[in-house]
Amino acid sequence: QRLLPVVLLLKAVAKGLREVPELNGYWENGLQQKKDINIGFVVSLRTAGVIIPAIHHADKKTIDELMASLNDIVPRARSMKLRSSELSESTITVTNLGEGSVETVLGVIYPPQVALVGFGGISEQPWAVNGMLDVRPVVTVQRMGQWEAGS
Numbered sequence: 001q002r003l004l005p006v007v008l009l010l011k012a013v014a015k016g017l018r019e020v021p022e023l024n025g026y027w028e029n030g031l032q033q034k035k036d037i038n039i040g041f042v043v044s045l046r047t048a049g050v051i052i053p054a055i056h057h058a059d060k061k062t063i064d065e066l067m068a069s070l071n072d073i074v075p076r077a078r079s080m081k082l083r084s085s086e087l088s089e090s091t092i093t094v095t096n097l098g099e100g101s102v103e104t105v106l107g108v109i110y111p112p113q114v115a116l117v118g119f120g121g122i123s124e125q126p127w128a129v130n131g132m133l134d135v136r137p138v139v140t141v142q143r144m145g146q147w148e149a150g151s
Contacts, residue, residue, distance in 0.1 A: 006096045007066045009119050009139070010039060013094055014059035024091045026112040040090025040110065041070070043077040051077045052110060054090035092117065104140050118142040 017024040017037045025033040037059040040052040053076075055061075055069045076082055095107045096119040105118030120140035127136040 001064070001067070003063070003067055004070065005122060005139075006119070007063055007070065009096065010041070010055065010058060010066050010070075010094060011061075011063060013039060013092070013117055014061075017092065018059055023115040025114055026091070027114050028112055031114060034091045036089075036091070038090045040093040040113070041073070042093060042095040042107075043074050046078055051080075051082070051087075052090060052093055053077045053082050053086040054088075056085075056089065095119070097121070105142055107142070107144065109144055116144045118144075 014037050021033050022031065024037055025031055036057060038054040038056045039058040040054050042050050042052050044050050053073050055066065055073065058066065058069075061069065073082070073086065090110075090113065092113055093107065093110050093116045095105055095116065097105050103120045103123065105120050107116045107118045109116045118141070120142075122137050122139045124135050125138040127134050127138065129136075
């Protein structure tokens with residue numbers, strides 16, 4: 001079965017939200033933390049624009065289950081056949097433009113969410129390992145949160 005690199009990134013975000021729960025919530029008269037980790041995943045539409053369906057309980061899914069969720073949700077998003085809960089219950093947004101050879105992603109936080117994580121492409125970069133220079137696959141990650149803008 002094919003495994004997309006973005007699945008590993010989704011798993012990392014889900015684990016990170018367990019460690020930093022302040023990023024998993026909504027801004028409604030102040031920060032409202034959510035217990036469930038529902039990652040909104042940006043899907044580009046063939047005609048133009050994007051749609052952001054939620055992958056529910058992403059932190060409880062295995063890598064294989066996350067891959068299956070993407071295989072299910074992306075085609076349904078592109079054919080506009082999502083359930084209303086998949087469009088309204090995400091607690092953070094993840095955008096990945098890595099397959100389009102984009103190095104850095106700067107996204108827009110989808111209110112009332114409080115954070116977004118943008119992944120650029122994976123590229124070979126020089127990396128120091130034990131005092132020696134090596135070449136490693138590296139991904140650029142941008143995280144944005146409303147508190148950074150003074151809110």
